[in-house]
Amino acid sequence: MNVLILLIFISVILAALAVALFVYSVRNEDLDHSLQLSLKPLEDDR
Amino acid sequence: MIEEVQVTYDDVSVRRFLWASVLWGAVGMLVGLIIASQLAFWQLNGPGTIPWIQFGRLRPLHTNAVIFAFVGNMIFAGVYYSTQRLLKTRMASDFLSSLHFWGWQLIIVSAAITLPLGLTQGKEYAELEWFIDIAIAVIWVAFAVNFFWTLVKRHEKNLYVAIWFYIASILTIAVLHIVNSLALPSDVLHSYSAFGGVQDALVQWWYGHNAVAFFLTTPILGIMYYFMPKAIGKPVYSYRLSIIHFWSLVFLYIWAGPHHLLNSALPDWAQNLGTAFSVMLWAPSWGGMINGLLTLRGAWDKLRTDPVVKFFVAAVTFYGMATFEGPMLSIRSINALAHNTDWIISHVHGGALGWNGFMAAGMFYFLVPRLYGTKLYSERLANLHFWVGLVGIVLYMASMYVSGITQGLMWRALTPEGTLLYPNFLESISASRTMYMVRAVGGLLYLSTFLVMAYNLIKTARAGSAQTVSLTVSVEGKTAAKAAPSAAQLLVSPIMGLIVLGLILSMALGVQGKTIGVGVLVALALFALLVRALRARGVGMYGGTPWHELIEGKALLFTVLVLIAVLIGGMVQILPMVFSEQAVALARTQTPYSPLELAGRDIFRREGCYVCHTQMIRQIASESLRYGPPSEAWESMYDHPFQWGSKRTGPDLARVGGKYPDLWHFKHMQDPRSTSQGSIMPSYAFLADSRLDTERIPRVMNVMRRLGVPYDGPAIDGAVDAAKAQAKGIADGLNAQGETAAPDTELIALIAYLQKLGTDMNRPQAQK
Numbered sequence: 185m186n187v188l189i190l191l192i193f194i195s196v197i198l199a200a201l202a203v204a205l206f207v208y209s210v211r212n213e214d215l216d217h218s219l220q221l222s223l224k225p226l227e228d229d230r
Numbered sequence: 231m232i233e234e235v236q237v238t239y240d241d242v243s244v245r246r247f248l249w250a251s252v253l254w255g256a257v258g259m260l261v262g263l264i265i266a267s268q269l270a271f272w273q274l275n276g277p278g279t280i281p282w283i284q285f286g287r288l289r290p291l292h293t294n295a296v297i298f299a300f301v302g303n304m305i306f307a308g309v310y311y312s313t314q315r316l317l318k319t320r321m322a323s324d325f326l327s328s329l330h331f332w333g334w335q336l337i338i339v340s341a342a343i344t345l346p347l348g349l350t351q352g353k354e355y356a357e358l359e360w361f362i363d364i365a366i367a368v369i370w371v372a373f374a375v376n377f378f379w380t381l382v383k384r385h386e387k388n389l390y391v392a393i394w395f396y397i398a399s400i401l402t403i404a405v406l407h408i409v410n411s412l413a414l415p416s417d418v419l420h421s422y423s424a425f426g427g428v429q430d431a432l433v434q435w436w437y438g439h440n441a442v443a444f445f446l447t448t449p450i451l452g453i454m455y456y457f458m459p460k461a462i463g464k465p466v467y468s469y470r471l472s473i474i475h476f477w478s479l480v481f482l483y484i485w486a487g488p489h490h491l492l493n494s495a496l497p498d499w500a501q502n503l504g505t506a507f508s509v510m511l512w513a514p515s516w517g518g519m520i521n522g523l524l525t526l527r528g529a530w531d532k533l534r535t536d537p538v539v540k541f542f543v544a545a546v547t548f549y550g551m552a553t554f555e556g557p558m559l560s561i562r563s564i565n566a567l568a569h570n571t572d573w574i575i576s577h578v579h580g581g582a583l584g585w586n587g588f589m590a591a592g593m594f595y596f597l598v599p600r601l602y603g604t605k606l607y608s609e610r611l612a613n614l615h616f617w618v619g620l621v622g623i624v625l626y627m628a629s630m631y632v633s634g635i636t637q638g639l640m641w642r643a644l645t646p647e648g649t650l651l652y653p654n655f656l657e658s659i660s661a662s663r664t665m666y667m668v669r670a671v672g673g674l675l676y677l678s679t680f681l682v683m684a685y686n687l688i689k690t691a692r693a694g695s696a697q698t699v700s701l702t703v704s705v706e707g708k709t710a711a712k713a714a715p716s717a718a719q720l721l722v723s724p725i726m727g728l729i730v731l732g733l734i735l736s737m738a739l740g741v742q743g744k745t746i747g748v749g750v751l752v753a754l755a756l757f758a759l760l761v762r763a764l765r766a767r768g769v770g771m772y773g774g775t776p777w778h779e780l781i782e783g784k785a786l787l788f789t790v791l792v793l794i795a796v797l798i799g800g801m802v803q804i805l806p807m808v809f810s811e812q813a814v815a816l817a818r819t820q821t822p823y824s825p826l827e828l829a830g831r832d833i834f835r836r837e838g839c840y841v842c843h844t845q846m847i848r849q850i851a852s853e854s855l856r857y858g859p860p861s862e863a864w865e866s867m868y869d870h871p872f873q874w875g876s877k878r879t880g881p882d883l884a885r886v887g888g889k890y891p892d893l894w895h896f897k898h899m900q901d902p903r904s905t906s907q908g909s910i911m912p913s914y915a916f917l918a919d920s921r922l923d924t925e926r927i928p929r930v931m932n933v934m935r936r937l938g939v940p941y942d943g944p945a946i947d948g949a950v951d952a953a954k955a956q957a958k959g960i961a962d963g964l965n966a967q968g969e970t971a972a973p974d975t976e977l978i979a980l981i982a983y984l985q986k987l988g989t990d991m992n993r994p995q996a997q998k
Contacts, residue, residue, distance in 0.1 A: 213776055215776070216776065217778075218473065221390060224316055224386070225316065225460050226459060226463065226465060
């Protein structure tokens with residue numbers, strides 16, 4: 185059962201890292217260019 | 231500066247692949263209906279004198295035809311159509327496009343000939359023999375060269391999300407196919423897997439699972455991201471979500487293969503990795519599913535009026551269901567109930583019929599009117615296709631859920647005294663017979679409506695004419711090109727974070743030592759400090775361009791990053807398993823098969839016995855009660871290929887050796903009902919007349935020796951005589967009991983093989 189503590193600890197770290205990466209990505213406006221790109225398939229190409 | 235460029239799309243290739251998909255889809259599903267009917271009515275296997283119509287040989291034909299011929303051609307049609315339009319350029323090489331098309335069809339025809347003939351490598355979804363495998367690799371490379379060459383000469387700077395999925399699919403399938411197909415030929419028509427036993431099992435399911443992931447899923451997701459917005463007339467719900475969907479999916483998917491081997495002799499560390507990453511897959515899979523469905527925001531009325539949208543929405547819903555169920559089935563306790571039963575067949579067909587089949591239908595209904603410059607011949611027929619096909623899927627899946635859960639529960643049911651409640655395996659099969667009939671009806675409905683679709687599409691095409699699309703595109707001139715990002719910039723990007731996260735997680739799950747655990751945490755801290763330092767220096771943005779937009783415009787860099795993300799999971803799992811003795815603890819060594827047993831094993835493989843019989847007693851109490859002690863990795867270490875199987879329509883055979891006398895096998899193979907009332911196994915009466923090719927045996931042993939099986943020169947030189955002597959002993963015993971058994975027949979060799987299985991466990995042997 186001791187391994188549970190380690191697993192929870194690592195999981196919390198990983199979750200915190202994931203949140204940090206997300207915040208970083210939002211602050212950097214990494215994905216803000218995407219509105220224009222999402223229109224690509226809709227261009228009239230027959 | 232804006233330039234105007236004239237582009238003429240290659241829609242000839244699109245039309246070719248589309249019609250090939252329709253044709254092979256009908257063939258593959260027809261074979262599926264035949265084998266479903268054979269399970270409901272064993273008599274349809276014939277009298278036991280026509281081997282090529284029997285279940286064991288036709289089942290691989292069905293799976294290969296549906297996966298690689300139907301879905302494969304559908305993918306190529308979608309990729310060729312959308313890639314040209316998204317990149318505003320024609321496919322780079324008409325020659326390579328033609329080579330790809332005709333080469334792929336030749337491969338399909340080769341498969342359709344060789345599989346019923348029993349030419350198989352004996353690995354699920356990778357049955358095709360070595361010479362076809364080489365052809366697949368060549369044609370796939372031709373496709374890849376054509377595709378990436380098109381990326382190079384594109385007139386659109388940024389790559390749309392659909393293209394990312396195509397890149398990941400093309401790269402990963404190449405890697406999977408080449409590694410899993412590594413084999414040594416013994417002659418022109420036969421070969422043996424380079425991997426053996428547990429290693430072969432891991433490599434095979436790394437391939438098998440990711441054939442589902444990167445052949446049946448990621449390219450179809452690319453098609454979804456292109457064709458759904460197109461059909462609906464709205465952009466995808468969230469392009470940002472699609473970025474997260476893509477990277478997390480391609481990174482996580484590759485790790486999940488071991489969930490096909492839970493509770494088996496595969497080392498625990500690999501099983502745990504498979505489970506953990508399978509559960510993690512819930513998030514990206516559902517992210518993609520929700521992204522697809524919400525693309526309909528504000529246009530839900532089209533679901534009622536437009537058959538194309540109807541098919542797409544149902545397909546994406548099936549994708550959601552299948553990707554919820556997949557991770558759920560990867561949890562050990564649920565897997566213990568579901569694995570080897572028809573539940574998995576239901577799960578697979580939810581994906582194949584619902585996700586792949588309906589995406590294909592939606593795409594075909596969208597494409598054919600445009601490719602032929604006309605309207606769809608009949609929306610009513612398309613609606614009929616949808617509703618009756620849907621009923622077919624529901625009947626198929628529901629019946630297989632019922633039979634699968636019934637089988638799982640019956641196999642594990644115990645009396646109050648702790649003995650098996652249903653000790654006769656055939657009770658579970660008898661309980662499933664009605665459901666097998668319902669399944670066949672469901673399949674018949676689905677196939678019928680597929681043919682309705684084919685009729686509708688042909689009528690549509692004949693009402694119009696093949697169109698040639700030529701248009702002028704505006705292209706940004708070559709402005710000052712920006713340099714690729716530096717290593718430091720990449721280091722602080724989320725993608726690199728994702729890779730590091732994966733490495734850390736894999737190590738945390740795969741190791742138990744405190745030293746390495748502490749090392750992981752220190753490395754984590756150092757990485758965080760490094761990122762912080764780089765951020766403090768202002769690294770992270772590139773000239774005002776966000777990192778992802780930057781790599782979207784750099785096809786080569788993007789491709790390399792995809793390859794890295796995909797390869798990590800494979801390397802962490804496969805390399806230790808193949809190269810580290812510590813990764814696979816083998817307690818003892820397997821006794822190599824005698825020459826006759828080896829020949830019998832080839833017959834077992836040729837007849838596809840592994841599609842109904844496992845050779846893996848899982849670490850589950852009820853399995854031990856039924857079959858004996860759990861299988862251990864060393865017991866199959868010289869098995870090239872492994873024959874652990876994945877489905878039990880018949881009982882496990884891992885310890886069948888010595889369980890029954892030779893006479894029982896002799897009668898059972900020729901008339902299974904004579905010894906096993908209620909059996910649905912085909913008769914293998916022809917084996918009693920087929921002469922065994924003993925001359926092949928030394929060649930096979932030589933190949934085995936090169937693969938590491940300890941056969942020495944004298945054993946190989948005397949193989950033919952040894953085989954004949956052993957066969958004579960078995961035949962004499964049978965004849966003494968009133969049978970007429972010829973020692974030089976294949977049936978005798980097969981009996982020898984079956985009588986060997988599992989006997990090593992009782993044989994005194996020094997510890998390794």
